[in-house]
Structures are given as C-alpha cells and as structure tokens.
Amino acid sequence: MSKMKLYIGASNPAKTSQMKTGDWGTEWAYVDEEKCIACGQCVTFCPEPAVELVEKGGKKVAVVDHDYCKGCWVCYTVCPVEAIRMETKDIYKL
Numbered sequence: 527m528s529k530m531k532l533y534i535g536a537s538n539p540a541k542t543s544q545m546k547t548g549d550w551g552t553e554w555a556y557v558d559e560e561k562c563i564a565c566g567q568c569v570t571f572c573p574e575p576a577v578e579l580v581e582k583g584g585k586k587v588a589v590v591d592h593d594y595c596k597g598c599w600v601c602y603t604v605c606p607v608e609a610i611r612m613e614t615k616d617i618y619k620l
C-alpha cells in the first residue's frame with residue numbers, strides 16, 4: 527500500500543541581509559491593525575520572513591516588513607477578516 531503525504535503550505539524562512547525580497551514585486555502588503563485578530567495565518571503562509579506578530583498598544587497585531595515582502599498576495603488571500611490590503615509601490619504608480 528502506498529502512503530500519501532499531505533503538505534500544508536507553511537514556511538519558516540529566516541531573515542538574511544543577502545536575500546531581501548522586498549523589491550521583487552510591484553505591490554506591498556499593509557495590515558489594518560484595527561481589523562487584525564492576530565490569528566497568525568499570514569505569518570504561517572507568507573513564503574518570506576516578511577510578517578510577524580508584535581505587541582502594539584496592549585494587543586498583538588501582524589506587521590509587514592517591506593524589506594522582505596515580495597507582493598505575492600498570499601497573506602491577503604488567507605486573512606480571515608480582510609485585514610490586509612495590497613498597495614502598488616509609489617515607483618509603479620502612473
């Protein structure tokens with residue numbers, strides 16, 4: 527009998543100064559801290575070390591590091607409360 531493995535798309539990459547990916551895409555992710563419920567989905571599924579949960583004003587919220595955000599929209603897709611928006615970088619705005 528063959529075994530089937532199920533992989534969930536979580537990653538845990540490390541930050542390195544040599545592998546900054548923040549200038550790859552045309553957009554960056556931004557978190558609405560009022561809406562964020564700190565579920566950690568964006569942290570789990572972000573393919574880069576670009577999102578972390580931090581303590582702010584007595585609550586935990588997701589914060590995006592634009593040095594590493596490559597604008598892939600994964601966090602936007604998995605956020606259950608629509609707390610993430612994608613914005614075109616200024617240099618790509620007409």
Ligand code: SF4
Nearest residue numbers: 572595596598599601
């Ligand atoms: S857009 Fe992609 S790289 Fe940027 S924070 Fe979201 S999941 Fe991470």
Ligand code: SF4
Nearest residue numbers: 562563565566568605
């Ligand atoms: S997925 Fe959305 S609600 Fe959950 S931590 Fe990230 S921004 Fe906050």
